[in-house]
Amino acid sequence: MHLAHPVRQAMHRNRELPAVPSAAPSEFVVGIVANPASGRDIRRLTAKASVFPTAEKANMIQRLLGPLGQLGVDRVLMMPDATGISAGVIRAVRTHHAQKLPPWPRLDFVDMALEDGAEDSATAARAMAAAGARLIVVLGGDGTHRVVAGAVPEMPLATLSTGTNNVFPDLREATVTGLAVGVFATGRVAPERALKRNKCLYVQVGGRRELALVDVCVTRMAHVGARAVWAGDTITELFVAFAEPDAIGLSSIAAMVAPVGRDEPCGAYVRCAGDGRSVWAPIAPGLVSRVGVAEAGRMQPAVNYVVTTRRGSIALDGEREIELLDGDGAEVRLSLDGPWTLDVGATLGEAVRCGALGGDAVRPPDL
Amino acid sequence: MSETLNRESLLEAYRTMRTIREFEERVHNDFATGEIPGFVHLYAGEEASATGVCMHLTGDDYIASTHRGHGHCIAKGVDPVGMMAEIWGKATGTCKGKGGSMHIADLAVGMLGANGIVGGGGPLICGTTLAAKIRGDRTVGVCFFGDGASNQGTIFEAMNLATVWNLPAIFVAENNGYAETTSSTWSVACDNIADRASAFGMPGVIVDGFDFFAVHEAAGEAIRRARDGGGPTLIEMKLSRYYGHFEGDQQTYRADGEVQKLRETKDCLLQFRKRVTANGEITGEQLDAIDAEVGALIDGSVAKAKADPKPSAADLMTDVYVSY
Known part of the structure; x- marks a missing residue:
């Protein structure tokens, strides 16, 4: 478990955690930045990298929305795009509501002009921070995470790899990341247990x-x-x-x-x-x-x-x-004072220890 | 790894892009006078694509073009003076004034022709590259097509054949955002044309088509791969055209200020000048000199085209059939 690592514990003690409100706010907001361009560069030609489909990025966001809704996140603020991720998610939200399935958070899009470049991710991240997001989920490769971390240095990030070289972000099932984001964003697990500081x-x-x-x-x-x-x-x-x-x-x-x-x-x-x-x-x-x-x-x-x-x-x-x-x-x-990221394993481990995922507090996600 | 761009290559690239731009701007102005017959579809804004690709080609390689073909012609080495005469319908034109803008072809430099048939270039390139494979040489073929053509069966069939036969073909989708007046976000079912490559068993990459350096690198890798027997590649250039689908198009389907913003922020010539002068590889004076030379070339081409004779009535019966 990451938190048991002595260096990590020292790093936590020595550096100030991000200012995440501990009292119940009026609403729990989570941001999502999904880079439409990730997983498409020239390494599909010069190496054997695979294309990361737009549809799969939209599916991953749906798999995030389920646990976020189950755990009481009120609102998701998402970066818009013109390549089909947003469109796919909007279609899914309509279908989900029509079937009267367990509620997803309210989905809003950042009101921004798209530049079709990396600056879009930075603009969206800043808007999410200004809107009170407690965490931003990033779907992209190392490059996308770099851009978001540069735009909002103290914002906790939940990382999901959809890029070519996947070193910084987690290669993880989005549902599980969604659960960890949910328990963190709703205050069930404290930042000192959930977050780790990166170099x-x-x-x-x-x-x-x-x-x-x-x-x-x-x-x-x-x-x-x-x-x-x-x-x-x-x-x-x-x-x-x-x-x-x-x-x-x-x-x-x-x-x-x-x-x-x-x-x-x-x-x-x-x-x-x-x-x-x-x-x-x-x-x-x-x-x-x-x-x-x-x-x-x-x-x-x-x-x-x-x-x-x-x-x-x-x-x-x-x-x-x-x-x-x-x-x-x-x-x-x-x-040593790089971005904060959500330690999914540590967060869910703590959630289990404190009963945040058991009993009547939440129902298991029904996706 | 793609070849390194030396000073001469950079100057050549700039000259080609500037020639295309100057040619198109002049046709745009002159078409408004009503003197130029037929239709013209201008390539202004897309220069980095044709230039970055064709710099890797030899005279023995072939390209197939589109209705928006002036840039491909110039980049492949077709004489702009003859092209201008062709567009003006003069007997001294590349095709003796009988083809006009949409049918400029010059087999001597490997230019199979601009093409009024949307998606018509794919099968042609399968033909030339199959021939190359049978001959056993290292020539390649490049099929330029647009986002409208990306939905045509001919392109699908050509990409399928290219993989089945492992042809040295490169498919360059110049996605300028509009098929005539229809946005590609409405007309292309998938979100990136390059994503279709996997369905045809070939690599597909997306390139910023405003960035000459990005185009040059990606095209260099795809062409090297094709020459080495690695098979076909699909490259999607994300770019935009500065003018309408055709001259006279009112472009009511475009947002106010869309083109102006592109000209000010993404323009390939602007980017190129900024980068090569900032790093000291080329001086602004050298680029200015090229601008002046190209301006004089195009001035001369227009003057000549205006003065040259039209085809005669007797020319109607020549070049109709070709013997093989």
């Missing part, structure tokens, strides 16, 4: 500061282009908040030479070289790439690590975002 990385390039949740990868590829990184021989440097040997994606390179647990209070860096020690790493689904490693070591928190590559691009959580110019002086710093 993160900050990249400073000139006056620009960006967040990454898992890895910062420096490549020789000069342009942002199709964003993903799929060729190991283009990677020059890698900085990771955590790197576990069973992970998929760029952090797996670090995991092969300097593994770091998600709960350890440090990170790792790798400097690559063609003539260095070679490791095989699963950098994308179906793609195991050989990467030469010249040097690897631990990253300590709050220490600036200089990017030595002069020209190329920087990928944040697997997506090239920054074109690196001569003399930019990029630096990477590890922080």
